[in-house]
Amino acid sequence: MFAALMKFMRDNNVLPRISDTERQALEAGTVWIDGQIFSGNPDFKSMLKEPYSKPSDEEQAFIDGPTETLCRMIDHYDVISSRQVPENIIQYIKDQGFMGMLIPKEYGGKGFSTLAISTIMAKVNSYNPAVGTFVVIPNSLGAAELLNHYGTDEQKRAYLPKLASGEYVPCFGLTEPTAGSDAASIRAEGVVYKDASGEVKIRLNFRKRYITLAPVSNLISLAFQMHDPDNLLGKGEYPGITVVMLHKGTKGLENGDHHMPIGLSFYNGPIIGKDVEVSVDQIIGGPDYAGQGWRMLMEQLAGGRAVSLPAGAIGGMKLTAAATGAYSVIRHQFGIPIGLMEGVQEKVARIAAFTYLFEGARVYSCSALDAGEQPPVVSALLKYASTEYGQKVLIDGMDVFSGAGVMQGPNNILGGGYASAPVSITVEGANIMTRTLITFGQGATRCHPYALPMVKAVEENDATAFRKKLLGWLMHTGTNFVRSKIRGISRGFSAGSPESGAVATYYRRLAWASSRYALLADLALYLVGSKLKARGNLGGRFADALTWQVLAFSALRRFKAEGSKQEDLPLLQYSCEYALARIQEAFEGIHANFDVPVVGWWLKGPSALFLRLNPLSRGPSDKLIAPAAATVQKFDEQFRRLTSDTAPIDDDQPGMGRLMKAFRLHNDVQPLLGRIRDAQKSRELPRGLEFEVVDEAVQRKVLTPREAVRVKEAEEAALAAIEVDVFTPENYFQTPVAAKE
Numbered sequence: 001m002f003a004a005l006m007k008f009m010r011d012n013n014v015l016p017r018i019s020d021t022e023r024q025a026l027e028a029g030t031v032w033i034d035g036q037i038f039s040g041n042p043d044f045k046s047m048l049k050e051p052y053s054k055p056s057d058e059e060q061a062f063i064d065g066p067t068e069t070l071c072r073m074i075d076h077y078d079v080i081s082s083r084q085v086p087e088n089i090i091q092y093i094k095d096q097g098f099m100g101m102l103i104p105k106e107y108g109g110k111g112f113s114t115l116a117i118s119t120i121m122a123k124v125n126s127y128n129p130a131v132g133t134f135v136v137i138p139n140s141l142g143a144a145e146l147l148n149h150y151g152t153d154e155q156k157r158a159y160l161p162k163l164a165s166g167e168y169v170p171c172f173g174l175t176e177p178t179a180g181s182d183a184a185s186i187r188a189e190g191v192v193y194k195d196a197s198g199e200v201k202i203r204l205n206f207r208k209r210y211i212t213l214a215p216v217s218n219l220i221s222l223a224f225q226m227h228d229p230d231n232l233l234g235k236g237e238y239p240g241i242t243v244v245m246l247h248k249g250t251k252g253l254e255n256g257d258h259h260m261p262i263g264l265s266f267y268n269g270p271i272i273g274k275d276v277e278v279s280v281d282q283i284i285g286g287p288d289y290a291g292q293g294w295r296m297l298m299e300q301l302a303g304g305r306a307v308s309l310p311a312g313a314i315g316g317m318k319l320t321a322a323a324t325g326a327y328s329v330i331r332h333q334f335g336i337p338i339g340l341m342e343g344v345q346e347k348v349a350r351i352a353a354f355t356y357l358f359e360g361a362r363v364y365s366c367s368a369l370d371a372g373e374q375p376p377v378v379s380a381l382l383k384y385a386s387t388e389y390g391q392k393v394l395i396d397g398m399d400v401f402s403g404a405g406v407m408q409g410p411n412n413i414l415g416g417g418y419a420s421a422p423v424s425i426t427v428e429g430a431n432i433m434t435r436t437l438i439t440f441g442q443g444a445t446r447c448h449p450y451a452l453p454m455v456k457a458v459e460e461n462d463a464t465a466f467r468k469k470l471l472g473w474l475m476h477t478g479t480n481f482v483r484s485k486i487r488g489i490s491r492g493f494s495a496g497s498p499e500s501g502a503v504a505t506y507y508r509r510l511a512w513a514s515s516r517y518a519l520l521a522d523l524a525l526y527l528v529g530s531k532l533k534a535r536g537n538l539g540g541r542f543a544d545a546l547t548w549q550v551l552a553f554s555a556l557r558r559f560k561a562e563g564s565k566q567e568d569l570p571l572l573q574y575s576c577e578y579a580l581a582r583i584q585e586a587f588e589g590i591h592a593n594f595d596v597p598v599v600g601w602w603l604k605g606p607s608a609l610f611l612r613l614n615p616l617s618r619g620p621s622d623k624l625i626a627p628a629a630a631t632v633q634k635f636d637e638q639f640r641r642l643t644s645d646t647a648p649i650d651d652d653q654p655g656m657g658r659l660m661k662a663f664r665l666h667n668d669v670q671p672l673l674g675r676i677r678d679a680q681k682s683r684e685l686p687r688g689l690e691f692e693v694v695d696e697a698v699q700r701k702v703l704t705p706r707e708a709v710r711v712k713e714a715e716e717a718a719l720a721a722i723e724v725d726v727f728t729p730e731n732y733f734q735t736p737v738a739a740k741e
Contacts, residue, residue, distance in 0.1 A: 071124060204252075219247060242289070242292070263422075264419070305380055330659075357555045358390075361554035364558065694715075
């Protein structure tokens, strides 16, 4: 019976077919906490024991030392205006070893942890992404990482020390005009042949684009499709995608031209090759790794997506939280700080909560990578969610800054990041594709306890294994059906919680969400099956539900790891309520669009009604807004902790420097302003802004003359901080291009 059923499922494509490239992607990396969610019954106690690390003393010294020095060297507006990173800054990056942070010490690198590398990337990128690319690219997918894992001993000795010192500036050539998110479809071709002397070589023809650091790179890792018509390498006529190293100046190789990325421009451009001849020894890993390029890329991207782009996005969130919290306090309208107006307060609260949430996810996931995990699904969802919400945070910040946000110049803090946000959303797998194809498409097969083993059993025609996995899967579904109903009725109380107090409700509701998610995932795999690939909107909703479960737990993990600080509780509550509301929204979308007979009717009708009447959350309540916003509206230990590892800015610097000075001075005089307000309430002083009655406060002995000076200094700093740049006509207008006759 099971053999016949297995044959029916194979012949009718009930289970998704897996291509060779998909299989390599599925087999890359590890299953992490995403597997707990797909189980329907996550073990939160074991998940709370997962590492939540800190940089080592050596790493923290580098973060506080050379990294801060680098940031202080950057004239942000000059880099933006000129589109050039000064040579002395590039040389400092090389001399201090920024380009070799992931390279082992034995080859001259720093050998830093993933968490430290991510923290350094976030710090530099939060100040200037153009400079940041000289730190990010050498320490992400490319020559150093691939050589470190797959290079021959000879290649490691020859290349890694020069990459660590910056003698080699690397870039990675993957994207092409016809191969973007579908990177496996690259057309760059390398034909294997023997030259006149009998040496086996490769002749390359390619056209790459969107390659960061390409204009200044002298070592290119190039991905291409290998064609070996005479099977000289013994891998067949078409071994597959291969990665080779090319040196600048190689005959037929062109690099040096620039694309112009939107917003904060950085070095990015095309790479073109016509009849470029290289030795097979330049294949990363040597000839034995011909055709192994796709596997190599998938294995490294399995964890790598959680590092560079999330670091940049979350570094930007921290900067926005610091700037917006400060600006909302020193900017007054209608007689009060704008940060006390509920509309503005709501945006500040959202910025602070998202920053808290995503920083927790960054540290938690990087800690997992350092512990040996390589979770491709969590990496993918963190990349798309952090860059998407990094943009949302910037939009909220721009709304709070209002006119000061849209006037360009050295004093504009957020405008460049706002304009550049689409870049991170697009690169390393466009978010549209990552959400609708990769996250659930890969997760449903890889993270599910039975799906991939079932597919393998069918492909291998193993009836015994098929029977065991099928019965196990059916039991899994039945258990989650019962579990989800009980947890739904009890609103998660039946699941229990590893923590007591105010946070217990979030563990219970996440357990409830997981059981429902596992059940819906099973129904999708059973009833939609192989068509899931084409059902991108449905897959995207499953991806959203998975993403927000991972993010919510990451916030809980952060709260626990940092000692359950009660002052952070409003941020945790806001984050979790928001996440649960997004999970609820995803579930409602799945129910409404589950277009299959019978079960679809039930999900769209009676089940959807109960789902709406008994939601996981309706989102953060208004009561959470003021306390969440307040976490970044005081210049205190909490503010410094929540916005830590952003670029240091001196008081005399435009933009962020003068804003932080005003914020600090404003915070210092709060007790004095409080005395003025008390005197106004007792009618000892007239009504109005505190700063407007300072002189009279001195006359009435509410303030001493010295205290009045402090209040006036704070007000002057605030007025300077809210000013925008003014340009003379000579500085404003660019030299026009001569008109055509």
